[in-house]
Every structure is written in structure tokens, then in C-alpha cells.
Amino acid sequence: xxxxxxxxxKYTELECPNTHLRSYYNKIMEVIYNDKLFIHFFQDSxxxxxxxxxxxxxxxxxxxxxxxxxxxxxQYKFNxxxxxxxxxxxxxxxGNKEIVRGYAHRWKKIMTLFANTFKSPYYxxxxxxxxxxxxxxxxxxxxxx
Numbered sequence: 001x002x003x004x005x006x007x008x009x010k011y012t013e014l015e016c017p018n019t020h021l022r023s024y025y026n027k028i029m030e031v032i033y034n035d036k037l038f039i040h041f042f043q044d045s046x047x048x049x050x051x052x053x054x055x056x057x058x059x060x061x062x063x064x065x066x067x068x069x070x071x072x073x074x075q076y077k078f079n080x081x082x083x084x085x086x087x088x089x090x091x092x093x094x095g096n097k098e099i100v101r102g103y104a105h106r107w108k109k110i111m112t113l114f115a116n117t118f119k120s121p122y123y124x125x126x127x128x129x130x131x132x133x134x135x136x137x138x139x140x141x142x143x144x145x
Contacts, residue, residue, distance in 0.1 A: 004031060008045035017076040020045070021069060035065040042068060050076075 006027040011020045024045045028038055039062060043054050053075060062068050094103040 005041055005044060006031065010047040011045055011050050012047055013050055013076065013079065015079065017073055017079055021072065038065045039068050 008027060009020070009023055011017070024042065025038075028041060032038065032041070043051060046054050057068075057071060062071060094100065
């Protein structure tokens, strides 16, 4: 009997690692019930820097599927936090009793946090651009690049 490994969505560091693990596990469980093969074929669901990370894993520390899950989540935990933040931004809306200026002030704080993550030369250009739309701030950063 020939083993047919399913096609996997590639993890690129931009997605939620929990979601990727669930997706991988659901697909691989259809054809394999073996921890070592779970670990081996996980590389087929990775690309770029994530694949490089996987290839440099210390295989003496990854003996079980749960070891790989722990290592993967430790490495890409920041994407879990980002996914939670993204969700909170999506649902952020003006409160019924909130004035527009207060609502805009909350978004301005978010833009300031975004701008503060940049170093020179980006920071100097961004500090003068906060009267513009967020899209304009991103365009300025792209032009500097």
C-alpha cells in the first residue's frame, strides 16, 4: 500500500501557529497514526524561515509529536499574541456614548505604537505624518524602503 501524504497549507510565520497545527494534524491523521511520521512530514507544511527553523531543531529534544508542538508554539508564540490583537482591532468600534474625538484618539494611540516600532530613518518621517490616514503612514514607510 502506497502512502499518500496530503498537500498542506504552508506556514509562513504570518498565521496563527495553533490554527496551523490543527490544520496539519487533521490532514495527517487521515493517513498516518505515528508520532515519528507526524514529526517527519511536518516539514512539508513549512516554508522559508520556518522551514529553516525546523531543520535546525535538535532532534534529541523532539522525540514525540507533543515535543514538536511545544517547540513550534514556543518559537511562534508572538503570532498567537498578534492574532489576538488583530481580533481586538477588528471588533473595535465606536461606543454608543463615545464621542468621535475619543474614538479617533484610541486609533491615534494605535498608530503611535505602530510608528514607535520603527527606528531611523523611518521614525523621523513618521512622526510628522500623524495628521494623515494610517494608509498614508504605510505608504511613507514603503517609500523609505
